Amino acid sequence: MQAQHEIENAMPAASDKLNIESIRRDFPILNLKVHGRQLVYLDNAATTQKPQVVLDAIQRYYTEQNSNVHRGVHYLSQLATREYEGARVKIQRFINAAESHEVIFTHGATEGINLIASSYGRKFVHEGDEVIISAMEHHSNIVPWQMLCEQVGAKLRIIPINEKGELLIDDLEAMINARTRLIALVHLSNALGTINPVKRVIDIAHSHDVPVLLDGAQATSHLKIDVQELDCDFYVFSGHKVCGPTGIGVLYGKSQWLESMPPFMGGGDMISSVSFEKTTYNSLPYKFEAGTPNIEGAIGLGVALDYLTGIGIDRIAEYENELLDYATEVIGSIPGVKLIGTAREKSSVLSFTLENIHPHDIGTILDQEGIAIRAGHHCAQPVMKFFNVPATARASFSFYNTKQEIDTLAEGIQRVIEVFG
């Protein structure tokens, strides 16, 4: 099916637009009926749906390839190892890492950040040092740093945002000092949709010899990621938000950092030799991959990235921007709707409130219409506090969504207004 796409999309069509009907056929779940209605899935920032090629790859792994990796001399173990390591190379290409051993498999972006907080933190962050994050972080890029700072007696500093949800980058320069050890910043905000000026942040940080970690959980499915061009020191993302399986994620780190950092977890696969007197750690990337990994997850993620590449990230981004513009106009013009997060550089996320109607009530009523959105604080309570709302309703888009679905959402919101009279 993927090959079919490549052919269709490679053809010099009348326009360079995506063939959404064809793409939707690749995602079996999109045909689902929910409460008797056609599913309208607009919760892509929470997780994306999976194309058939990814489902097939997982099925194939367990029916034809299942074995443990890096251990066996037998046929299946070698096959599984080849597939697993093949996925690593696919990811390396997708993010344009210089080396495949700079790609560490984790179980998600959260684990990636925790790995850096624990490993880089233990080695380089000491009492009196400082770590900088922003006011629009997901809890997963706040709490690990709070835990680290509490442990070692370091200080957490926060880059502020404005009322549009944009980073106040001018404040950054003054925040960096001789004690700054790391800047950890979200690439694309899950609660607001803001795309941060990460290249500028990295340039500023590097001019002070401060490394930068980017949380790409939300960005990776919407923006072209080139870690060498960005020159970021670390980049993390999750498989399940890029059409891959859950429980698999990636930590990219520059070799020189990863080499200098201690292991995160101890166990099998991360050692060269073990005796009760001394253990020698394995080389990269295995030093950071203790225990039997999520093999089918890695393989599935590789296939998912192939699928996205086949369609073209640039074309995906263009179409998703079209969807966001349309939704901003259609939903934003409903009387009573207030958009939360109106940054100039924005992607794929429409967070909003509706008069005095609580987002959970909006979510329940929309659900009865078959429409899936997220209602809540989006694991970003400081963002909610900044905008002085307890929660927001959030519609988030993927390339398989359509303008008709946004119209259905608008009708659903009208229904909410009717119910609450």
Add this chain to the structure above:
Amino acid sequence: MSDISELYQQVILDHNKKPRNFRKLESANREQEGYNPLCGDQLTLYLEMDGKVIKDIGFQGSGCAISKASASMMTAAVKGKTKDEAEVLFDEFHRMVKGELDPEKEENHLGRLTILSGVREYPARVKCASLSWHTLHAALENKDEAVSTE
């Protein structure tokens, strides 16, 4: 499929818009925080106990229509009741919203509170309806720490 208007009945919408006993009780001799970390619903319950009797009750906080209406109706239902009577209502209400007690078939003391029975069709919303009751339960038990539905 259940009709959404069975959940959002007029009485519930009315309690949401004009919650009863929605005030800080100056005469309170017990105060209890309740919190639903999943959705951020938060409420503070104020009780004025006269021996074993709930002499007066008030609440403040923010939350969805279901949680606000449920808290409002709860305060109206338990005012003047004894601790034991309120605990019976807590138990019955809790079982009703979880679908373990059918108020139309089984004997109960719920009265108007049965209007909230529609919640049982919406598992994600059961915690919204029961937050205030858990908070009341903790207040009557005189627990010190804040109540969480998680």
